[in-house]
Amino acid sequence: MPYVDAGGSKTKTVREALSDYVASMSAFVRGDGGFGYWPEAPKSDFAMTAHVVKTLSQIRSLGIAVDQKSLSDASAYLKREFYANKRPYCFAPPASIPSSPEADSCGYSASERLSAVSAVLGVKPDDYEAYKMWKLLDVSSLNAAEKSKALGVLSDVSKISSLSAADTEALSKASDSIFDELLQTALVYDSRGAFIAASPSDGGRIRASAAFLESAVKLGKDQNELSQVLDNVSRFLSKSRRSDGSYGSTLDTVAVLSAFAARAASDASGFSNMVVKAGVNGENVIETGISKGDVTKFFEKRIPLSALPTDSTVNFIKTGTGKLYYDLSLSYPVPAENLAARDEGMFVSTAYYDEADYRRIEALKRQETALYDAGKIRYDELKYPKSAYEYLDSVKSFRVGQLVRVKYRVILAETRDRVAFESFVPAGAEVVNTRLATESKIVAKDTFFEREEFLDDRYFGYSERLEPGDYEGSYVFRATHAGDYSVPPTRAFEFYAPETFGRSSGERLSVSAR
Secondary structure: OEEEOOOOOOEEEHHHHHHHHHHHHHHHEOOOOOEOOOOOOOOOOHHHHHHHHHHHHHHHHOOOOOOHHHHHHHHHHHHHHHHHOOOOOOOOOOOOOOOOOOOOOOOOOHHHHHHHHHHHHHHOOOOHHHHHHHHOOOHHHOOHHHHHHHHHHHHHHOOOOOOOHHHHHHHHHHHHHHHHHHHHHOEEEEOOEEEEOOOHHHOHHHHHHHHHHHHHHHOOOOOOOHHHHHHHHHHHHHHOOOOOOOOOOHHHHHHHHHHHHHHHHHHHHHOOOEEEEEEEOOEEEEEEEEOHHHOOOOOOOOOOHHHOOOOOOEEEEEEOOOOOOOOOOOOOOOOHHHOOOEEEEOEEEEEEEEHHHHHHHHHHHHHHHHHHHOOOOOHHHOOOOOOHHHHOOOOOEEEOOOEEEEEEEEEEOOOEEEEEEEEEOOOOEEEOOOOOHHHHOOOOOOOOOOEEEEOOOEEEEEEEEEOOEEEEEEEEEEEOOOEEEEEOOOEEEEOOEEEEEEEOOOEEEEEEOO
């Protein structure tokens, strides 16, 4: 199966791509055995380490070499952090304030701790320590999304061979209780199928529903009358597929594909070779065979709207036994400048200013501030007491060679974790990289983000955690080529829960010759 890297310059097999991924991960290992977000990260990240360890374990199961010591060290790190249950550099309020809503903010979330248990079992499926870790979790306090995830972890924990008969029976009863509770209180039906109701801050419907589906299959719940329930969950997930083939974030997509693979493997027991035909308006557009060895096979046909009459019908013909899942989607482009701003848990705005004018006002502000500090003028005599932007008009037309300052603003009403931010520049412009010695002399760094990246087409920022507040920052780009350009909205989002996001409106910007 071919794989083309992000640059589109190389064609590799999937095994080669996975081997390269395994080799690259050594740069992210920290001294305590965990993995950091970046090669230069000062500390390991608990949640990231759990995801990496689980992924490396799955890659190892495919017969691809993975350094066992690295996996063992990472598993030991997860165990230590699980028991300590305290985020690095986090200081909780004093014990004398038990009613404080931040009292438990230094501990890891239930979802993160569940991921750690799952990762430990990925390294060593028969690790009794994972059972001891599971026993420390308060399952009753979990939300629906976490309980969907817990079902799968519970299924893996129950397979530890050293468990007593009483332990195994208790785990079985716990899984039945959680499954029944989710069926009765969290499963929602709509026109697309059925899903687990979960808020974006809890991972969202797609990831929760995928976890529920895979867990149910692992527990053998996909039989008899429950099979129809899981069919509806599968239908909802299929209809959640986006035009680019993903199901949302990378984690969402991985969760859905993992659930579909588990369901297909379960269905394969009653499967015989199948032939599928799909037609549009009576004309065959797809005809393919599916054998027992490729029950997870995906195939598609793209048809331009210009080739479809106003009234069109689609039909499927299937021979052989087994289930066929399909979805139909409609994709169409929207000009960037027509995209409206949205607030789905974050407010984002941007404005463009001439850099020379900005520096002029900043210089005047510094001069009069010095006079004020020296007692030579009163506060009411200040001409520029506010932010420099207050005395400037925003611009959307630039000249080749002009430096343009982009002021961005992000407002949060509640704490957000692992916040990513990206702001695009016109195709006829380049971002000024303040990490370069020559550029840093021209433009000073101005951001609240922990990490910045200056890419070809955008400015990127990242913070592991942002508390509620009104944040402002800026970066600069240089106009390089004349033309009229559509610029996508600037957006901020939680890296692993992209349903929580905000974006500005799209822009139409122009660059003229000198």
